[in-house]
Amino acid sequence: xxxxxxxVKVLKSELSKVKDDVLVVGLFKGKLDLTPEIKREKEIYxxxxxxIKNNDFKAEKGEARSVYLNKNIKNILLIGxxxxxxxxxxxxxxxxxxxxxxxxxxxxxxxSILLESFxxxxxxxxxxxxxxxxxxxxxxYRFTEYKTKDKEKIKYIKNITVITNSGKNFEEEIKxxxxxxxxxxxxxxxxxxxxxxxxxxxxxAYAKSIASKLNLKCTVFDEKQIEKMKMECFIAVAKGSAxxxxxxxxxxxxxxxxxKPIAIVGKGVTFDSGGLNLKPxxxxxxMKDDKAGAIAAIHIIAACALLKLPVNLIVITPxxxxxxxxxxxxxxxxxxxxxxxxVEVRNTDAEGRLILADALSYAAExxxxxxxxxxxxxxxxxxxxxxxxxxxxxxxxxLAEKMNEASKKSLEKIWEFPxxxxxxxxxxxxxxxxxxxxDDGDAGVIIGATFLxxxxxxxxxxxxxxxxxxxxxxxxxxxxKGASGATIRLVMEFLRSYKL
Ligand code: BES
Ligand code: ZN
Numbered sequence: 001x002x003x004x005x006x007x008v009k010v011l012k013s014e015l016s017k018v019k020d021d022v023l024v025v026g027l028f029k030g031k032l033d034l035t036p037e038i039k040r041e042k043e044i045y046x047x048x049x050x051x052i053k054n055n056d057f058k059a060e061k062g063e064a065r066s067v068y069l070n071k072n073i074k075n076i077l078l079i080g081x082x083x084x085x086x087x088x089x090x091x092x093x094x095x096x097x098x099x100x101x102x103x104x105x106x107x108x109x110x111x112s113i114l115l116e117s118f119x120x121x122x123x124x125x126x127x128x129x130x131x132x133x134x135x136x137x138x139x140x141y142r143f144t145e146y147k148t149k150d151k152e153k154i155k156y157i158k159n160i161t162v163i164t165n166s167g168k169n170f171e172e173e174i175k176x177x178x179x180x181x182x183x184x185x186x187x188x189x190x191x192x193x194x195x196x197x198x199x200x201x202x203x204x205a206y207a208k209s210i211a212s213k214l215n216l217k218c219t220v221f222d223e224k225q226i227e228k229m230k231m232e233c234f235i236a237v238a239k240g241s242a243x244x245x246x247x248x249x250x251x252x253x254x255x256x257x258x259x260k261p262i263a264i265v266g267k268g269v270t271f272d273s274g275g276l277n278l279k280p281x282x283x284x285x286x287m288k289d290d291k292a293g294a295i296a297a298i299h300i301i302a303a304c305a306l307l308k309l310p311v312n313l314i315v316i317t318p319x320x321x322x323x324x325x326x327x328x329x330x331x332x333x334x335x336x337x338x339x340x341x342x343v344e345v346r347n348t349d350a351e352g353r354l355i356l357a358d359a360l361s362y363a364a365e366x367x368x369x370x371x372x373x374x375x376x377x378x379x380x381x382x383x384x385x386x387x388x389x390x391x392x393x394x395x396x397x398x399l400a401e402k403m404n405e406a407s408k409k410s411l412e413k414i415w416e417f418p419x420x421x422x423x424x425x426x427x428x429x430x431x432x433x434x435x436x437x438x439d440d441g442d443a444g445v446i447i448g449a450t451f452l453x454x455x456x457x458x459x460x461x462x463x464x465x466x467x468x469x470x471x472x473x474x475x476x477x478x479x480x481k482g483a484s485g486a487t488i489r490l491v492m493e494f495l496r497s498y499k500l
Contacts, residue, residue, distance in 0.1 A: 001182075001186060016041055027078055061080055062098060081118070089127070115166070129162060129170040141185045188484065190291075192482045195270055195271035198291070215305070216301065226245060232338075233355065237354050241321035243321045249315070255311055260312070264300060265315075274349035276324050290376050304495060311498055320355060331345055331347055331348060338455075359373075370459065373462075380441075390468075392464045394419075402497075406493035469486040
């Protein structure tokens with residue numbers, strides 16, 4: 001991660017005692033009256049109200065004006081929040097992340113946020129603080145690891161202060177938000193790390209080092225062991241690459257031994273060339289992000305350990321590279337999965353579901369209370385929900401309901417797709433028990449999940465397809481260009497409020 005990641009603190013203070021380069025103040029459209037804290041500070045109040053009166057500031061969502069004060073506070077940045085009745089945490093989060101980046105890129109090294117100007121009656125302050133901290137830290141993320149030129153010119157925000165006179169110190173919220181933001185940003189770092197470096201061995205070593213720091217149990221299986229375990233689907237996908245596969249299993253015990261763990265399975269294809277069904281340019285670009293599910297899962301268990309969440313978790317990540325070569329697996333191959341089902345291969349680019357077939361069967365054998373898998377499984381997820389939301393599917397209504405609740409709280413948008421029985425006909429094979437894709441390509445997200453459903457035994461299961469949302473093309477709100485860290489806020493929220 002960038003060395004100079006910002007630190008966020010809360011300051012319980014009167015405005016008169018605040019000293020900073022910039023104070024960020026939010027205002028609603030058509031409601032340009034200033035907060036009581038500002039009204040108490042005559043000089044600030046006079047400057048701001050005359051600015052608002054004499055300039056055409058409408059407080060449209062995202063509209064920003066810098067007002068020069070040159071006192072303890074050098075500048076006030078007025079930020080439009082749009083109409084008050086449309087204001088919600090999504091708007092708050094987006095505005096704060098955009099403002100953080102804007103201030104950094106304009107050369108500020110620190111800024112303060114006037115909390116009271118960003119909460120209205122609808123919000124709990126605690127939740128607002130959490131969202132603000134997460135949004136600043138996620139919005140400021142950048143991947144600069146491989147830049148060698150002009151490093152000294154890169155601008156950083158060092159300190160962010162949330163100013164409040166509410167009397168609360170929000171310690172818990174800051175800890176939760178910083179830990180989750182850190183998990184997101186470290187996930188982004190590793191997913192952004194180029195595939196010539198972040199190969200299966202590298203990722204496994206990374207997981208091991210996290211585990212040893214946090215006292216997590218970590219088992220790494222190498223190619224020979226994976227072969228011995230008869231994970232033929234996983235091995236087949238890995239066969240085309242000189243970079244050998246690894247299976248990483250991480251365990252965290254935050255609750256009593258009697259509580260069955262939740263298993264999180266993450267797809268870890270460190271580069272997806274498509275294999276013999278080679279992806280053409282430009283579709284082959286960014287396929288280093290095909291490990292995003294595995295990397296998210298690793299950082300989720302790490303964050304749970306740091307926060308000491310009272311859950312038992314087991315993370316399972318099959319890591320491999322999908323490459324074309326004379327040792328590659330082929331369309332027409334028939335493979336025997338870990339659970340004994342035979343699978344007819346039709347297209348070597350649908351490799352994710354094959355490595356997950358084995359990892360899910362392995363997870364199911366451990367009899368966890370639920371399995372959640374996170375996988376950049378299909379390009380069809382783009383057709384389904386665009387870049388805005390992530391499709392998910394589940395065999396268990398309660399699990400789906402809990403994930404939907406976590407989605408609302410975490411601001412990570414997800415949408416459930418059906419697992420109707422009719423789709424199973426599409427996977428009938430002439431030569432094996434099933435084939436792994438359908439011939440027509442219709443309902444791609446659902447067909448992917450329908451295939452995976454064969455490997456979860458009777459364990460409640462929920463599949464999250466981050467094919468599209470693992471990556472962002474733009475800096476927008478909490479998203480920054482490149483790997484997104486998708487599902488971390490969502491699954492952390494799910495686990496935080498998880499009750500048996
Ligand atoms: N890693 C891809 C999924 C993907 C594709 C994500 C494009 C983002 C953009 C996955 O392994 C894949 O290649 N899936 C194929 C499946 C198809 C052959 C049934 C896809 O979606 O094109
Ligand atoms: Zn693929």
